[in-house]
Amino acid sequence: MQSPQNITLVSLLPSDTPQPLPRPLTSLLCPPGRCHPCGAHAGCTRRHFCISVLVLLVLAAAVAVGVALALRPRAPGCTPRVILVILAPNNQTGFLCDDRVTCVPASWVCDRVSNCRNGEDEQEQLCGDLPHSLPGFLVFHCSNPKSWVYADQRCNGMNDCGDCSDELGSLAACPPCGWQWWSCSPVHYEFCSCIPRRLCRDGVQHCLGWSDEFLCTP
Numbered sequence: 001m002q003s004p005q006n007i008t009l010v011s012l013l014p015s016d017t018p019q020p021l022p023r024p025l026t027s028l029l030c031p032p033g034r035c036h037p038c039g040a041h042a043g044c045t046r047r048h049f050c051i052s053v054l055v056l057l058v059l060a061a062a063v064a065v066g067v068a069l070a071l072r073p074r075a076p077g078c079t080p081r082v083i084l085v086i087l088a089p090n091n092q093t094g095f096l097c098d099d100r101v102t103c104v105p106a107s108w109v110c111d112r113v114s115n116c117r118n119g120e121d122e123q124e125q126l127c128g129d130l131p132h133s134l135p136g137f138l139v140f141h142c143s144n145p146k147s148w149v150y151a152d153q154r155c156n157g158m159n160d161c162g163d164c165s166d167e168l169g170s171l172a173a174c175p176p177c178g179w180q181w182w183s184c185s186p187v188h189y190e191f192c193s194c195i196p197r198r199l200c201r202d203g204v205q206h207c208l209g210w211s212d213e214f215l216c217t218p
């Protein structure tokens with residue numbers, strides 16, 4: 001009995017059917033209508049064969065690179081620990097867990113709550129000497145050299161530095177108030193240049209000029 005490796009397409013055809021000989025690979029690579037087994041026809045040369053193989057190798061390499069790039073793991077919305085900070089310093093930053101999928105907001109790192117599956121966000125190497133042990137992109141240094149906040153506390157509307165340097169000035173470089181905020185000079189310490197729009201017309205003064213009660217619409 002034949003082993004499976006010895007079974008060919010030719011042997012499966014009816015016995016009275018003319019048995020076509022398998023075409024050599026080289027004949028498939030030559031220009032259509034011009035060639036038969038290379039070397040046996042004037043239109044098919046070794047040069048054709050080599051050029052065809054070279055083209056196939058280049059195409060295969062291009063496809064392999066494309067597939068590798070498409071399959072590269074990526075976590076949407078999370079800044080990988082080093083590379084994207086250079087490319088997009090104003091992008092929202094986070095800590096990428098070892099699973100390469102879970103993105104932990106900067107202020108959740110070293111907060112004594114494990115947010116990565118294996119607790120990478122709370123490891124001693126990362127949290128042993130705050131803020132120096134943290135990657136630089138997770139930290140924002142306030143104008144007071146002794147103060148720092150997490151990167152996601154910059155431009156979040158709240159006075160986290162205590163002197164509003166995380167919300168105002170060239171150090172923070174924040175965009176204007178978003179649509180959920182109302183721009184004014186707040187009377188409360190917790191805000192800097194915007195107040196949440198939900199505080200408008202609530203019967204309580206939040207802006208120095210009372211614009212939150214007379215101009216702002218929730």
Ligand SMILES: [Ca+2]
Pocket residue numbers: 108109110111112113114115121122
């Ligand atoms: Ca945490």
Ligand SMILES: [Ca+2]
Pocket residue numbers: 153154155156157158159160161166167
């Ligand atoms: Ca802030």
